[in-house]
Amino acid sequence: MTKPVQQRTLKTRAKLIAAAEVLIAKEGYTALRVEDVVQKAGVAKGTFFAHFRDKDALMDRLIGAHIDRILDDWEKAPAPKTIPEVVAIMSPLLTFLTSERYVFDVVMRYSGATLIEDIGPIAMTIGRFDELMCGWMEVGEYRADVSPQLLSEGVQAFFFQAMALHFCALHSDIALTDRLQSYLSAWLIVKTESPSASCT
Amino acid sequence: MTKPVQQRTLKTRAKLIAAAEVLIAKEGYTALRVEDVVQKAGVAKGTFFAHFRDKDALMDRLIGAHIDRILDDWEKAPAPKTIPEVVAIMSPLLTFLTSERYVFDVVMRYSGATLIEDIGPIAMTIGRFDELMCGWMEVGEYRADVSPQLLSEGVQAFFFQAMALHFCALHSDIALTDRLQSYLSAWLIVKTESPSASCT
Amino acid sequence: MTKPVQQRTLKTRAKLIAAAEVLIAKEGYTALRVEDVVQKAGVAKGTFFAHFRDKDALMDRLIGAHIDRILDDWEKAPAPKTIPEVVAIMSPLLTFLTSERYVFDVVMRYSGATLIEDIGPIAMTIGRFDELMCGWMEVGEYRADVSPQLLSEGVQAFFFQAMALHFCALHSDIALTDRLQSYLSAWLIVKTESPSASCT
Amino acid sequence: MTKPVQQRTLKTRAKLIAAAEVLIAKEGYTALRVEDVVQKAGVAKGTFFAHFRDKDALMDRLIGAHIDRILDDWEKAPAPKTIPEVVAIMSPLLTFLTSERYVFDVVMRYSGATLIEDIGPIAMTIGRFDELMCGWMEVGEYRADVSPQLLSEGVQAFFFQAMALHFCALHSDIALTDRLQSYLSAWLIVKTESPSASCT
DNA sequence: TATGAATGAGCGTTCATTCAT
């Protein structure tokens, strides 16, 4: 029987998270300072670190929670069958992850857990993402010469590639979703005709 | 006629870069300190910041130069025709970019220029990477339903995906190059048989 | 026969001074940077120091010239005979010297020459101030138990004291000129009645 | 009930101040470096800035404390009744304030508070100076046509004037105290005879 | 658990002044 977490503990943690969320709503993730969080929560700085290993752990939790909320919508919606549908359903996540460079960076860093015990909120969402994607791959009419699992990993790769290029002014004239769509079209569907474009 | 850069300026910059390279060879990029660079270069700190906007600008230059040297080898070598050859030739870059987490992060951050004027050394290498890749795509026997340019972008996506997963303990048992190879096989070549794997 | 100062020299100096004056008109003395002056004048930094021993030498010249222009007006006007007239005529100088704390500090520092050879523009103006004051002391109906020279030095002391207190928020509610007037009244005129104020 | 300052805080601040005082005793105020203070105090640099807004704040405190110690002696001693006694008692302060040009400048800058909240140690000492002076003015046999408060302000003005001229080589042959004495004689006492000196 | 003072390593900056060309 595990010792039940004390009420006070829960309350303090909730206060910290609530404070952080208010601050983020106002100033964004990038500007969040531990200093401000504890002040707003009305607790001491040390208390923060009694609840979260470090600042990133809070970020992991906050961003993870946000992504989870988005994925909940993905789950509730009927599985997309076509690529435009896939892109459309992904759009809110795309928007969130590109809202701040910092958010993108954190997700990049935490999307793979560094240690087995370290699988945190963000890493969990990648798992969910992957699972959902696998499911979608199976119900859609996509190329069959590759396993759904691999297809899913590829979708992930292109998903990040599209965002990475988004942060690059040189290409920002092309819409994020358009780029993703052309990537996925090429990745998920194999046409028989042969084009002949050339590189610049 | 632009104002010619003075000899002295060139010399000082060279001294700074040389000093930094010696230090990096000894301790790695992560450990590089501006303080140490100027001391080793025998130059005042103010001078450093007259030559580089900040420490990151030096890093951009140093890492960019290193990547350029690797790409020079890519250019000198005959274009790889098969996927294993592509992976093999990419291997040194993979090794360099994963040698230090810090290096990977800097490259991620600088690979896309935020402003047109901001196109620094690293961003330039991405251009070269892309061009080379396009060339390779044309000479190899790859799927023809997609433009070489798009194929190249996909290779990039998988290239980064492989590295990102490498920094993630959960998957690090699979060799970086093996993972890249299976990605590229699926991306560049289309088989006719249909598999039937399932997701976990 | 002294070598005549070359035309070019004179022109360069004039350019520097003109540039400085434009900048000061825009941003004030405090914000003046040698960097900006030479840039605006279109000369190299080293040239600046070929014309002025240091930045302060330029300031000395500029501020001295400004004070001289004010003293020219003092000279042109009829000598004030009463204390209110003295205060009134002094008012423009008071305004200038308290316009920026930096100006006050420079004048404080240069009002006494450090070396005989060093008597610069500001120190010269103190001489003029003193002379004028002595003249005024002689024509006015002031206390006769003290030499005009000493009276003049006292006026100076109170002149600075009034300004010093002006820079102090605690007292800034009392107008600068009012304070100076009451100082000078006490210093220059001796009444026979005895007051009985007490300190706070 | 204000939050009580922790013991540790007090101790750290004391360490910082003690370290600074040792260094000043050795090298003077001018040569004091923040770096050295924290090192000698065995404290982190960040800690320094947690205790003092900046280096000047420490100087304010240190110099203010020194002046306070001198004023303590003024308070303990019997009030001077004659001008030579006044000058004699003031002498140690005169010596301290002219010991380093830097000290004089700091005092000038901080003697007037810019904001009400800005009343620092040095500004406080000016208040004490003034109060003491008022007391002395009342017990001595000085001119009665002017309030002690105004007399006190005049003494201040001459006190600073004497020091300002001291930093000026042209006049440094006349002893500081002698000059002050002649100023105060003229300011505090009114003779009936009329001299007839002329200005130079 | 909670507290909050202390840590600490290094970055970026400042800008008048010098000096080799």
Place this chain on the structure above:
DNA sequence: TATGAATGAACGCTCATTCAT
């Protein structure tokens, strides 16, 4: 004279993290 790159010595600051109470 003119040039302008180089100097240089601190300062101020950052801010997540630790640790003694």
